Amino acid sequence: MNSALYPHFSFDIRDQDLNSRARLGCISTPHGTIETPNFIFCATKGAMKALRMDMVKESDAQIILSNTYHLMLNPGADLVKKMGGLHTFMNWNGPLFTDSGGFQIFSLGHGSIASEIKGNRMQKSSRSLLKINEHGATFKSYLDGQKHLLTPEKSIEVQIKLGADLIVVLDECTPFHVDKAYTERSMAMSHRWALRSLEEFKKRSKETQALYGIIQGGVYEDLRKISTEFVNEHPFFGHAIGGSLGASKHQMSDVIGMTAPLLVRDRPIHLLGIGGISDIFEGVSLGIDTFDCVHPTRLARHGGALVQPHLLPESKNTSSREHLNLRNSNYKEDPNPIDPSCPCYTCQNLSRAYLHYLLKAKEIVVLELLTLHNITFMVRLMKAIREGIKQNNLPALRKEWCS
């Protein structure tokens, strides 16, 4: 069924960890292959923030993600198509993922999980989500306040114009606080939207793109079961675990644990928006094949350099940290690189003292230097994890990479 719809794509499982559900695989796309488990770096607006695409490629990153929401508003899907598609426009000739645009509309509209947790309820007037019904979602542009309508069909149309290898159905991203009844109704609508997405995809597909379905159901095991059955039954190329993953790392594990094992084995599983190191180990061991998150690149722009625990300074809070804060004056005279074992330009040539100085002096090149390091770190992490699956030593590896 799948091979007919996606003749130029494949997913092969090459090895299976003996002690967990972790698996080693390979996703083939018209723009190259992705060894899994792997991490998808965010080039939100069609550019990696602070880093040239050839540098991203040179760091051995295999796949990046751009956001449909941003690109459909500016510069617009038609312009991108006219310029040869997103790969050509931004000069990334490797595998590329776009999301459906829904996440930004709903998270900006409902208010994000982070702002929920912090208690920053949005004023109704500042909400960008104007209306949501069976047809689609009406929202105000973050750029100029203009009204837009995003439907499942429109999302597919835009994603086909952008031309990413892997694309995703539109779903409603429910906020964390909604109850089970809302979650169930929303899931059912997301399933109907998924079918409309699939129809639109079949109508427009030129066989150069592959469609992911999304599993909803929040933190409710019975709903997750229904949603996994739904995606399993329809010809999606891959599956993304979406919706609320709960309020804690523990709950996130529970949700993945009740979802991933029920998914058909021969499709790649993506976990949306997760990028912490320990979260990745947890996800991999539960069967996740790919992750995406702005965390590594956003952290870089705030002066954070990802490191293994043995490079963290000793402190009471070390256990929850996975990076050095190079703005800290401790690094003012530190002649060492971030990590002497890291092959990136930054670590091979520059001291923590210099990076600290650049951050203090607001020299923009430091954003590039730290982004490069964090991408290189994630690439090495995922490579180590793949090796760990081969060697069946994920638990030991996890201790090496997570404090």
Place this chain on the structure above:
Amino acid sequence: MNSALYPHFSFDIRDQDLNSRARLGCISTPHGTIETPNFIFCATKGAMKALRMDMVKESDAQIILSNTYHLMLNPGADLVKKMGGLHTFMNWNGPLFTDSGGFQIFSLGHGSIASEIKGNRMQKSSRSLLKINEHGATFKSYLDGQKHLLTPEKSIEVQIKLGADLIVVLDECTPFHVDKAYTERSMAMSHRWALRSLEEFKKRSKETQALYGIIQGGVYEDLRKISTEFVNEHPFFGHAIGGSLGASKHQMSDVIGMTAPLLVRDRPIHLLGIGGISDIFEGVSLGIDTFDCVHPTRLARHGGALVQPHLLPESKNTSSREHLNLRNSNYKEDPNPIDPSCPCYTCQNLSRAYLHYLLKAKEIVVLELLTLHNITFMVRLMKAIREGIKQNNLPALRKEWCS
């Protein structure tokens, strides 16, 4: 005399244009050679804004300049020295120039020529130059308002700690509006400061740095003559033309024309702070060997891409322009690169439409992309000029590069 003080430096003139004073030369330093005429790119605070040093090197830039004023205040010369000197600190292993720190103190203190022209006289309270006398200049730090004293000895001490290959004596940079009497008194003091700089240099030199003297005298031919005689008589490695160059391109030519021919032939001549394309042709034809200016890199950060005249859009103002303004909506759907003949990453891979979009979307990577292009442009310009001197065809070349 010079070879004793600068055993590891040399300046050789290899060819002479038949129709002008333009000359082809080579400056040798412990960190490599600079083919002249050449352009010195500004890495003001010990970093090229928006560009990694290996990329600067890869673009074939041969020499860069950092500013003593900024570095002495932050991170401080002692820290830079402790980290192995400025070359190591910022990972630039080619020839490096530092200025004396005077220009910023005096231009921020007196008010810049630009603000004079625009009539933006500074309020006395905002001036950072507190006192200037025979001993040196007292100024407020731009960072924290703290009082600092810069003397000729202090400038040399700081520049020796920073460790650039080519360093400069401290002089008073007089503002454009001062009269001849002030210019003359100031010049005489700058000469005394130059001798103090030279003494301090002799005392501290480890033979890894070479000292430039500065010619003052404003727009007055008799003063410029006195100042050239002064620098000629003392063992400077090179000469920099400083002070006021007048209020117009025409006056600038006059000042260089009355100064450069009087300088001893066997020392390189630097023109401080000039970087327009037509100005460079003019300077080269009058005998200038090196130029420095923030223009190419600053222009990049404002969305300007340097190009030859045949790539400029037709308009009434074309004659005074040397760049494309990529913010202009004309480029919104322009699939062409800035310049198809340019070998830089930006031109080889990206369209004007994409660069226009990145500028509008405020994606910081565009600053890197345009900086790289403008540096590559200047490198190609200077290479063409050196070839033009060899071929004795500077006038034809000038038409090709300047509108």
